[in-house]
Amino acid sequence: MRTCNKETYNNKKWGVVISLLTVNLIASAFTMLYVLIPSGGKPGSILNFGSSEIQYILYIGTNDKNTYEQIIPTEEAVEIVNAICTKYIGGYTMYHAKGGWVDEKDILTQENTLVYTIANADESDIIDIMNEILTALNQNSILVERRGISSVFYRGEIDKQ
Secondary structure, three states, X not given: OOOOOHHHXXXXXXXXXXXXXXXXXXXXXXXXXXXXXXXXXXXXXXXXXXXXXXXXXXXEXXXXXXXXXXXXXXXXXXXXXXXXXHHHOOOOEEEEEEEEEEOOOOOEEEEEEEEEEEEOXXXXXXXXXXXHHHHHOOOOOOEEEEXXXXXXXXXXXXXXX
């Protein structure tokens, strides 16, 4: 049978106390990191970006695939694409661009391009949107980008009481 003197008992007791304090300190550090990382790692930030989202960017040409000429006026094409998008998603950002590429016959082709940025949509909805646009605007293809992003709707400063 092993006996334990008072000094050994006190040393063990302080060892347990120090171990518990260390675990508490590590847990506190992880909690602080968890709170700070979603807001960009900046203490006091009011923008809480949370988790990553997927954003799609569609580059939609307006030249007819058969004639290489624009048959549908740009504003009418915008109305058509807007109507298609709102059947599947709740919102988008659209802007006009000019696009150009060298085609299979080594001819520089240029056209008005509609660029749609769509966040938080299902990929199946994006595919449905593109399929309808291909038919409605008589296009060969639509260039689509997929990006991982973080975003938040800013609604003004939060009351800091």
